[in-house]
Amino acid sequence: MNNKKYTSFSNTTVELNENSLIMAIESSCDETACSIVKGGREVVANVVASQIKTHEKYGGVFPEIAAREHLEAINVVIDEAYKQANISAKDITAYAATVGPGLVGCLLVGLNAAKTLALVHDKPFIGVNHLNAHLCANYLDTELKPPFLALLVSGGHTQIIDVKSYSEQTILGETIDDAVGEAYDKVARLIGLPYPGGPKLDKMAQDGNPKAFILPQAKVDGYNFSFSGLKTAMLKLVKSFDGKELPTADLCASFQECVSKTLYKKLKSALEVSGYKQVVLAGGVAANSEIRKKVFSFTDEGYEVFAPPMKYCTDNAAMVASCAYFNTNTFDDINVEVFSRVK
Ligand code: KG4
Numbered sequence: 001m002n003n004k005k006y007t008s009f010s011n012t013t014v015e016l017n018e019n020s021l022i023m024a025i026e027s028s029c030d031e032t033a034c035s036i037v038k039g040g041r042e043v044v045a046n047v048v049a050s051q052i053k054t055h056e057k058y059g060g061v062f063p064e065i066a067a068r069e070h071l072e073a074i075n076v077v078i079d080e081a082y083k084q085a086n087i088s089a090k091d092i093t094a095y096a097a098t099v100g101p102g103l104v105g106c107l108l109v110g111l112n113a114a115k116t117l118a119l120v121h122d123k124p125f126i127g128v129n130h131l132n133a134h135l136c137a138n139y140l141d142t143e144l145k146p147p148f149l150a151l152l153v154s155g156g157h158t159q160i161i162d163v164k165s166y167s168e169q170t171i172l173g174e175t176i177d178d179a180v181g182e183a184y185d186k187v188a189r190l191i192g193l194p195y196p197g198g199p200k201l202d203k204m205a206q207d208g209n210p211k212a213f214i215l216p217q218a219k220v221d222g223y224n225f226s227f228s229g230l231k232t233a234m235l236k237l238v239k240s241f242d243g244k245e246l247p248t249a250d251l252c253a254s255f256q257e258c259v260s261k262t263l264y265k266k267l268k269s270a271l272e273v274s275g276y277k278q279v280v281l282a283g284g285v286a287a288n289s290e291i292r293k294k295v296f297s298f299t300d301e302g303y304e305v306f307a308p309p310m311k312y313c314t315d316n317a318a319m320v321a322s323c324a325y326f327n328t329n330t331f332d333d334i335n336v337e338v339f340s341r342v343k
């Protein structure tokens, strides 16, 4: 529970409570999103404008184009969120936005929109770290409370995190090279799947044999990960077909099996040492069918497993609002600036 007090531009103090309505904006990459969440858990509006159609043509996200699309969508998603919740600005307790990490030009659009709303309506502004927000997606529509162990897998990060309290967390291990989502996207491109590669590879893997190819699981110390060797192994494997038709489904299934087994093993050993009984999956790659299946298999071993529903796995603003409510490691200075990498 966040009893932290926030102040507006004119110094009006607000203390958050379970009736607080936070409007949050997320624009760190290729989704322009606005949500309103009550008491950090109850989603009363959730609007996401995806840019997939735009970036599909180029096979990836072009930062400059993404920023322009955010500009076009931002007012539309804000209006739609007010409409969905059937409330007006006077009912909002505080405005929040993702501050980083992300694409700078994209972050600026959401951050400036939220700061402007806070200034115009004289409400506090709360800046949020995108990674913390992914973790908080697990508080939406649940009763989850820390402590727990989390596996955070996204386009830019792969971490096992000891979440001791709402605001206190320690990274136990992380990738020393590629993030899981990045590896999915690169391998998808390698075998000719269109953007966005991760979900396409996941879908294709459903029709393949996970044992068709034995791929290397990197041996890295502690709870750290490495996926660049696997990526190189996939490259060599694809080249070995020498232009002949690729067994795409088998390649996808074998890659997915290797990644999900690696994640499962490290998470299992971290869980045993932690002594926690709750385990949480978070980040865009938490939408992956096989990774979900393997993490949910911990329920058979007596753990309580949480993973956000699909719509709150990939980028959304409900998780940002929840984070603004629960996590006190926020940026509540109206002059806060965006940042591209983890601080
Ligand atoms: O968390 P997210 O939306 O953005 C970041 O904060 O990075 O994660 C996006 C990543 C992309 O790499 C995307 O390919 C991956 O999540 N992803 C998936 C799936 N859905 C999204 N990867 C594998 N399987 C999926 N079903």
Ligand code: ZN
Pocket (backbone or CB within 6 Å): 130, 134, 154, 155, 283, 284, 314, 315
């Ligand atoms: Zn994300």
